[in-house]
Amino acid sequence: DVIYTALIDGHCKADNITEAFSTLHSMLGRGVLPDVQTYTVLIHGLSKAGKMQDAMGIFSELQDKGLVPDVFSYSALIFGFCKQGEIEKALQLYDEMCSKNIEPNIVTYNALIDGLWKSGDNKKANDFFTTILEKGLVPNAVTCSIMINGLCKSGNVTEAFRLYDEMPLRGVMPDSFVYNALVDGCCKGGNLEKAIELFEEMVEKGFVTTLSFNTLIDGLCKFRKLDEASQLLEA
């Protein structure tokens, strides 16, 4: 099982769903029974590929075989539906797992909150963030970057900075995802000075990635600050 699951996961990560299924069939052919983890890896691969009806098909197949989906299985489906913008389905699965006492964890919430921001449901995104805290779950760097990005993109850059300032108090250190989201927020909000200031802070802390350059250069270009942009490239 371990070997087959790793193999199927590898095919999925290589975006080769066809090979993943042929591995599943060959394990069935050899009388090796897939377990929940095997099916979940497939569900995740299908979800990532946007094939939600197939993912749901595997999800029911797993249950038909008497296996019980776990928090990973549900999170994978929620992630997939969010990516497709089918938030209602994601929320439905969230309710379903809660009713089955399969506790959503931080990853489940992160996927859901990201989907909510991207579908423009700012209120529900904020509400679920509150839910996390109420449940005593600990937001991680991913949670913070999702929230900060969502706040920035919805024009609440000030709120985003507030969350950023709170991060150390919550025991989470900002990473390059967080910084990049903030730099992008500043750029798109027209606050190029702040964006550059943050970028310099990132340089000091070693958080600058290629994406940081893209973000800042794009921002500077869109505001016709071509001189600053080329200066950045030369430095």
Add this chain to the structure above:
RNA sequence: GGACGCCUG
């Protein structure tokens, strides 16, 4: 042996 987040296009 399994999960989520940043820019551009």
